[in-house]
Amino acid sequence: MSQKRPDLEHILTRGVAEIIVEEEFREKLASGRKLRLKLGFDPSRPDLHIGHGVVLRKLRQLQDLGHQVVLVVGDWTGQIGDPSGRDETRTLLTPEEVKANAQTYMEQFFMIVDQEGTEVRWQSEWYEGFTLADVFNLASRFTLGQLMAHETFRKRYEEGLPLTIMELMYPLLQAYDSVAIEADVEFGGTDQKFNNLAGRELQKMMGQPPQDVFLVPLLPGTDGRKMGKTFDNTINFVDPPDKMYGKVMSITDEMLITYFTLTTDLPDGEIEEMSRALEEGTVNPRDLKMRLGREIVTQFHGAQAAQEAEREFIRIFRERELPSKIVSHSIDALLAKRLVDVLVDVGLATSKSEARRLIQQGGVRLDGERIEDVNHMVTVEREIILQVGKRRFVRLVPGK
């Protein structure tokens, strides 16, 4: 990602939830020492979304000031699963899966963070040889009361949901990572506060200078809830330009300013102006959203791709024309087939019942013409565009 170097003040204030302890961190920065910036991840769900991007951009900016990123691959904690979600124990991953996921994660991670200035460390480096004595040593440092101060633990316990000892161990392992790599600062979303502070405590107990904790706000997903895979409301690093742009357009209007603040480096003044214009109603939120879409797509795919994505969006949704790229599907030209079957065959419906329902609801069009007859037959003698809803198209071509 290319951008002009934001100054330190911008880095420390824009899109920052909390820095603990801020004064301490500023002193470290001022010392001229090359700081070790820790970020850990669990290779359980490899796909990164722009919510993760918020913290990665911070890392990159500090990296550009000469500091060292230390990426901790949680190949052990990844097996436990961060209990931060309300779900109970996650399924354990095989070592192969962990490895593959980690690989994918890192490819995406380095789309923003500079690989040269990053030290990658695997937890297994220090946990492989961990003995029961080491576990006791670690476990003896924390009390149940401390762990129960963690909201997710407390909530699950009080609601009578299952909570394993292994899960309670999660923060301890993450904390020990900080000791192992001698972190100066740990980064994370606000949901990581507890875990990161545990690292700070543990370092003190083990005679290391305590790390500071740098927390960024969580970016809401496209539907306003917490961005995450479970809600299917993420905008992913690997989303192709069109999709990425479209997803940005689908965020609710209220989130616009939050998105500008957290995912772009537009000057604060400019964002304030937008905010004012929105309140006064002197600007169409859609236009700002389009600007946001361009900004975000540009970060991952470049300015040209962003422009193309925008053109495509206008074409389909404003002018209601066909997208420029449509998946083709060949259909036997000799036979008249039932439309319901075709819908299932090309994957626009998962069952005939669903296909029938779509037709009944007026959601199916052939060459732009709405089909209302559930028993409609199609013969593909030439190319026909089959459409479901506003944005799912398939080109039917004659074949054998």
Place this chain on the structure above:
RNA sequence: GGGCAGGUACCCAAGUGGCCAAAGGGGACUGACUGUAAAUCAGUUGGCAUACGCCUUCGGAGGUUCGAAUCCUCCCCUGCCCA
């Protein structure tokens, strides 16, 4: 080891012999509206069938009954209390 409360469709959650393919909410999908894939409103949401209807589903396996998500038996899983 004992007692109690639970395990329902994608998720949460009602239902305690037939009116149950199973309330309600969330999500998803479709439609209307819209200078947005925003907001709002409406509809749909197990499968097969043009349709009458048929089939599969309520932790698992058996059983009672004309008929079970609902009753009985055993088993598995979760939480709480007692030891």
